[in-house]
Structures are given as C-alpha cells and as structure tokens.
Amino acid sequence: MKFIDEYQDSKLARGLARKIARCSTKTIRLMEFCGGHTHAILRYGIRQLVPKTVEMRSGPGCPVCVTATIDLDKAIALAHLPDVIITTFGDMIRVPGSYSSLQKAKAEGADVRIVYSTIDAVEIARANPEKPVIFIGIGFETTAPTIAASILNAQQEKIENFYVLSLSKLTPPVMKALLDSGELKLDGIVCPGHVSVIIGSHPYEFIPRDYRVACVIAGFEPLDILLCIDKLVEQMEKGEPKVEIAYPRGVKPEGNRKARQLMEDVFEVGEANWRGIGVVPQSGLRIRKRYERFDADKAFSVSLKPSKEPEGCRCGDVIRGTVTPLECKLFRKVCTPERPIGPCMVSSEGACAAYYQYGTAEDL
Amino acid sequence: MDDSILLAHGSGGKLSHELVEKKFLPFLANPALNRLDDSAVFEASGRMAFTTDGYVVNPIFFPGGDIGKLAVCGTVNDLAMNGASPLYLSLSAIIEEGFLLSDLERIMQSIKKAAEEAEVSIIAGDTKVVNRGQADKLFITTSGVGTIPTGVDISGANARAGDKVLLSGTIGDHGMAIMSQREGLKFSMTLESDCAPLNKLVSQMLEVSSRIHCLRDPTRGGLATTLNELARQSNVGIAIEETRIPVKEEVRAACELLGLDPLYVANEGKLVAIVDPADADKILARMRRNTYGREAAIIGKITKEHRGKVAMKTKLGPSRIVDMLTGELLPRIC
Numbered sequence: 001m002k003f004i005d006e007y008q009d010s011k012l013a014r015g016l017a018r019k020i021a022r023c024s025t026k027t028i029r030l031m032e033f034c035g036g037h038t039h040a041i042l043r044y045g046i047r048q049l050v051p052k053t054v055e056m057r058s059g060p061g062c063p064v065c066v067t068a069t070i071d072l073d074k075a076i077a078l079a080h081l082p083d084v085i086i087t088t089f090g091d092m093i094r095v096p097g098s099y100s101s102l103q104k105a106k107a108e109g110a111d112v113r114i115v116y117s118t119i120d121a122v123e124i125a126r127a128n129p130e131k132p133v134i135f136i137g138i139g140f141e142t143t144a145p146t147i148a149a150s151i152l153n154a155q156q157e158k159i160e161n162f163y164v165l166s167l168s169k170l171t172p173p174v175m176k177a178l179l180d181s182g183e184l185k186l187d188g189i190v191c192p193g194h195v196s197v198i199i200g201s202h203p204y205e206f207i208p209r210d211y212r213v214a215c216v217i218a219g220f221e222p223l224d225i226l227l228c229i230d231k232l233v234e235q236m237e238k239g240e241p242k243v244e245i246a247y248p249r250g251v252k253p254e255g256n257r258k259a260r261q262l263m264e265d266v267f268e269v270g271e272a273n274w275r276g277i278g279v280v281p282q283s284g285l286r287i288r289k290r291y292e293r294f295d296a297d298k299a300f301s302v303s304l305k306p307s308k309e310p311e312g313c314r315c316g317d318v319i320r321g322t323v324t325p326l327e328c329k330l331f332r333k334v335c336t337p338e339r340p341i342g343p344c345m346v347s348s349e350g351a352c353a354a355y356y357q358y359g360t361a362e363d364l
Numbered sequence: 365m366d367d368s369i370l371l372a373h374g375s376g377g378k379l380s381h382e383l384v385e386k387k388f389l390p391f392l393a394n395p396a397l398n399r400l401d402d403s404a405v406f407e408a409s410g411r412m413a414f415t416t417d418g419y420v421v422n423p424i425f426f427p428g429g430d431i432g433k434l435a436v437c438g439t440v441n442d443l444a445m446n447g448a449s450p451l452y453l454s455l456s457a458i459i460e461e462g463f464l465l466s467d468l469e470r471i472m473q474s475i476k477k478a479a480e481e482a483e484v485s486i487i488a489g490d491t492k493v494v495n496r497g498q499a500d501k502l503f504i505t506t507s508g509v510g511t512i513p514t515g516v517d518i519s520g521a522n523a524r525a526g527d528k529v530l531l532s533g534t535i536g537d538h539g540m541a542i543m544s545q546r547e548g549l550k551f552s553m554t555l556e557s558d559c560a561p562l563n564k565l566v567s568q569m570l571e572v573s574s575r576i577h578c579l580r581d582p583t584r585g586g587l588a589t590t591l592n593e594l595a596r597q598s599n600v601g602i603a604i605e606e607t608r609i610p611v612k613e614e615v616r617a618a619c620e621l622l623g624l625d626p627l628y629v630a631n632e633g634k635l636v637a638i639v640d641p642a643d644a645d646k647i648l649a650r651m652r653r654n655t656y657g658r659e660a661a662i663i664g665k666i667t668k669e670h671r672g673k674v675a676m677k678t679k680l681g682p683s684r685i686v687d688m689l690t691g692e693l694l695p696r697i698c
Contacts, residue, residue, distance in 0.1 A: 008679050008680070010607075010679050010680050010681055013679075013680045013681075014680070014681060036623075042684065043625075043678070043684065044678045044679065044680045044682070044684075045678045045680060045681070045682025045683065045684050046680070046682075047682075048682035049680060049681070049682060222679070222680055336690075337690035338690050348623060356687065357685070357687045358684045358685055358687075359684055359685030359687075363670075363673075363685050
C-alpha cells in the first residue's frame, strides 16, 4: 500500500498550500459535498493550511444524515414486526428517529444486525429462510449498484425472503436543489470521489454552465483535497468555472458503465425525501416493478405516527451548509457522540461528528 | 470422556472432578493449586496491587493468540501498569454446553505458556457450564495480585508538564487481527495480534529509571482513548506527533480500507509510558532491547496548555484534537 504515503506527503502538501495562498486573491466559498471529505479536511488540519480567502462549508454527502426522519421511523417500525430481521450499515442503528432508534428497538428484542456489505444481508436471508430479512438501503450512487446487485443475486438464487427498503439518493439532483434555493452563495464544489467513480464527471456539467459554480472531483487523501482546492481557486480566479477531475486514478469522465447498468436495471428514478432539504424530484431510486417482490415498501405495511424533528437540532441547516456545527446551540453541550440528538453527530461521515472529534484550531 | 462439554461437567459431581483433573490441573499445576482447598494460601508482604478482568473475545482463536493467552496477559499487564510484579492469578471459566474439549485443551495449553512466560502461577480457579446459548463458547475471568517494589509510585495521575510520552511499539495490531477474522468482514492478511505479557519490559524499564510517572496499556479504545484518560487524570495536556507513531503497513492499509483510525484500534501487548524528560532516552534504549519494545518511540510530551485534552500534529503540519473513542468502531459505508 505504498500509495498512502505519497498522497499524504507533508512537503508536497505545504507546497500546494503555498501555491493556493499565492493564487488566491478573491474571497470564495467552497462546499465539500461529501462527509468523507469533511472528515479528511478536519483530520489532517487542511482548514489551517488554506488561506483565509477560501471558506469551506460541509454539504449533504452523508447517507445516514440525509435519511429523512420519517424513513428512519419506518425502518424502526419494520424492525418491530414479528420475526423480521433488519440488516443495516452500522451508523444507522444509533440515529434517533422521532420516538426511538434501531438500537433501542434492538434492546427491546427486535433482531437488528449490522452488516458491512449487501452480500452479507443476502447471506443472512439465505441462512434464515423462515424469516423476512430487510436491508435498509441507504446511500448514494456509490452503494446503489451493490444494493442492485444484491437484489439480482437474491432473484437468481431464488431467495424469497430478502427485501430492500430503498432509500438510495442521487447526488447531482440535490446539488441542483441546493443551488436553486439560492440560500447559500457558492463559488465551487469539491465533488464526491467515490460517487464520481460510478457516475463520472459529465453529470456535473450543468453546474458551471447554468450556475457559474466550479466543480472539481476529489479523492480522499489530503493531497487529493488540496489539489482539488487549488484547481477550484484557479478556476474562480480566472472566472472560468468548469468540471475537472483531480482524482484521475479513481474517476474516468464516463464513470463505471457496468455499475450504472446494474442500477438502471433494478431501480427507476423518482423523488426522494432529504432531511433538511425536503422532497427533491428525480433524486431518489425506487425498485422497478419487475423486482417489486423485493421491495419492503410494497411487501410490508406499517402504521407510522407523524414524524417530528428533535427540538433545537440544526442538522438540516448543517446538511445544507447554511450553518457550521459550531453555530448549533446543542453542539457539544447537549449533543455529543455518546448522546446524539441528530444524525450529523452519529455518523462517521457527519459534519458534527467530525467537528466534535477533531476540533478546530480554536479548541487548542 | 466425550469430545464436548456437557452440562454435567459443571454439576459439581464426578464429571466436574474429571474435567478439573484432566483438563485444568495438568496445565496449571503448582503447590498452592494442587491442594485443591477452597481457597489458595500464600505469603506476601509490602504494597500489593490487585486487579480483575473478564474476557469475552470473539472469535476465541485469532492470529497470534486466543482467549486464554489474552486472559493471562491482560491481567498481568494491568498489574504491571502500576509497576507491580505479578505473582498469582485466579482463573474462572464459564463454558457453553457443547464446547469442544479439544478446543479447551488448546486454550489451556496457551494459558500455561503465557503464565510461564510471565512467571505467574494460577493458584485458584473455578469452572461453570451453562446451557447452550447462555454464553458464547467460553468466557474467562482472571484476577491477579502482585507486589510493588519500594519507591515505585506509578499512577495515571502523575504526569507533569515537560514529561515525555513513550509508546512501546506499533498500534492497532490486535484490533485489526481480530477484525480480519470477524464474520462478514473476513479478509486475509499476515497480521497477528500483539497479545503479550509486558511485566518484564516494565521491570527492565524500572531498573534503569525511578522516574517513570505513568504507565498504561492502550487496550480497548486504542492509543487515543488511553492518552485522553491520562490527560484527564493528571489534568495536563498531551501533544503528540502523528509521524512518530509507529503503525504497521498492513494495519494502515486495512484501516484505510474500512475507514478506521489506528489511533482507536485495540492493542494487547503495548504500553504508554509518561516519564521524566531527563530519563526518556535511557528508558527508550532499554525498551528497544526487549522483544516487546523493539519499535518503541517517543511520540510526544506533556504540556501545561489544553489541559485534559490531547492534540496531535498531523502529517501535514497543523494540529488537531484527538478525542476519546465513542461508541463502537464501525467501518464506513460510502
């Protein structure tokens, strides 16, 4: 694994930081879409390396965080159905819903299991043929192909008891929604690395064209992110926003066609409910009719009480980038990783968790 | 004797006696235990240290060790972290019905080996068998006593500004070795747990310096959590440097892959020492001559600033907070 060292080289990083400082004359505001980027930025102290002219805001790129409370309530209700096994990615179980959490449901006797991949969820279904096994399908274009593959796998192997609660979301449509709202003036976007491995760079092209906002796709190592910021600064200094790839070892302009085919085969595009943003058209993935027997939404009906957001929680604003976690009154005082009030403090990709864990220069 | 544990093995009757005589005594034999009285009797004098710990690791066999080795080393190390020389251990096993006797034998063999290496005797024991499903294969609890040499005063509350922070070797080996074996996450790597008794390393360190202020083994929660505990207990700041912390390539690679931070991954054969700056080099040199301290390094210092907090200078230069572990270590999804 030699590549880690090269992408974390401190001399190169400082050189790049100096170059950014030299080039940057205009004050600009960038959004790192992805929670993985927020974490890397704070973990390596990148905020302290870039000049004051460059402001960084976190965006909605945390799958757990953007899951709407009502959808979480539904997952919890499904967990309480008799004999059901819920399979989910780890962070989800700690997020508070309106009245409970998957973790609490588990403590009350529900069978909730953490899996590391969708394949494991199918395996659990195979091993427990008498019980319905529901996978809570959150995530973006990164995880959607693997969820699609799990459905195809279950179909092929005639696994009758596997279901997916499809909550997958799409990245470019929500970027459009954020830009359309005009709530936050942005000059550039640090575009997600892993998502772009799948979708490529073309889907972002409307952003510089229609909104004059720069888009550069970044990897997750510190040098990847600095290189991306460098390119964003350069574009905005020149006044020529465009889509660039600063992560060529992972992302090709055309993306990964095979993974997209899997997605298109199993899912169709529809609206999705985003925490803090609301219902965004064309931003979600629903299971197609021909695979509907795997659709947990169709196979099970649960009655839900009206959902409610935790009082004072500003996760919605944090997700939209309109405030930083430090501006939330609950941050660190009431809301901590041990007793999270909102999802951004729970998820390992949440902005609040990153601010809490790594602190900022002022904390020292 | 059949090939697996039956409920009757825990009944206190014939089978229980047979189990103790055939599967425990041959591995643990020592004068105090062999008497099979209700309690073990031993001589002691001076200041003593006493500790206890339960072991429920899953899987029970892992690369570089098993639950037996862990149960001995863990308790030996807890005693050593107060500067005590471990003398005696007790061992209590809760066994799930159906557990394979051959597996029990393997574990007893490794308990014997670890106890021999640490030069401790297991002088008291107990066995219980529970219904299938009431325990996960085998749980072990060990307690231990040790004597503290005169003049040794080691506590997590003793760190002072200016002290140096030493680490005995690479971090994250144990946690990643276990994780590589977990169901649903199997990946193959050559990594082994670092599980080891550290009492000799500690006594060698004490031979060269009487100015060792704190010792702690960064087990669950990893190095980050241990340093935070020490910063709070001593009410000092701790400043470390990322580039000085030794991490094995394969641990780093596996952590990158899963989105984990080696700072939070468990160790079972490492220690953190906070020592007087004047003696730091001397202690480091002595540590490096011991197998379990070969890769020891000075990773930072104690400061008057940011009391109760740990700051780390990152690879790129800026400093950031290193917080305690919260919740469980969970791989990322995106």
